[in-house]
Amino acid sequence: MTARISMFLACLSLAALTALFVAIIALRFAGISIPSADEIAGILLGGTLALGFAAAVPKDQHIAVDFFVDKLGTKGAAAARALAAVIMIAIIFYLLIGFSRMWYTAWLSGITMLGHLPIPRWVPMGVVLLGLIMLEISLVLRFLQRVISEGFGPAKHDFLEGEL
Known part of the structure; x- marks a missing residue:
């Protein structure tokens, strides 16, 4: 379930990024620029x-x-593979804790992005924070799935070899 939600949100984010790039290119011909486009694209x-x-x-x-x-x-x-999974979970958790603190500080302070539009910094940081939360949940659930039922053998499918 988390994978579907994550994929849906990733697709929305990618679609918005694509629309932003198309708008930047199209509006450039008319001599119009989009304020804070760089910051929005990075987010x-x-x-x-x-x-x-x-x-x-x-x-x-x-x-x-x-x-x-x-x-x-x-x-x-x-x-x-089990050790690598534990290390990855720990690294993302550490990143998640630090980024959560940064997000909370930005939310409390009301600081805005450096671009032309007064976008509160916590809004774009929230997009990345949501992705990190979803990633950590996915890593933990996948680890538990492998511990309980599958084991830590090689991946079940290899797209380069044509196996699905």
Whole structure:
């Protein structure tokens, strides 16, 4: 469920980013510029990436480089994948705590973006924060799923090899 919500929100963010780029290009021919377009584009890109990662994790549809891990044998590779999952959960959690504090401080202070439009900084930071929250939830749920039922074997599908 979190993957579908994340993918939907990532698609909305990407669609908004695309519309912004098209508007910037089209309006440039008329000599019109969009205030704070750079800041808005950065926000949408950050949201798209974080939400997209959260959507890719549950089905192992992300890039995994396991050349060295596969050389460890079955048990060693499983242990390395489990360790990597725990480390990733810890890193994203640490980032999530720090970013949450930054978001809360921006919300309390009412500080705005540096661009021409007075966009409160907590609004765009909230887009990225939502993506990080969804990513952490996806990582934890995927880890638990692997612990309870699947194990930490290789990914079930390899898109480069044509296996689905």
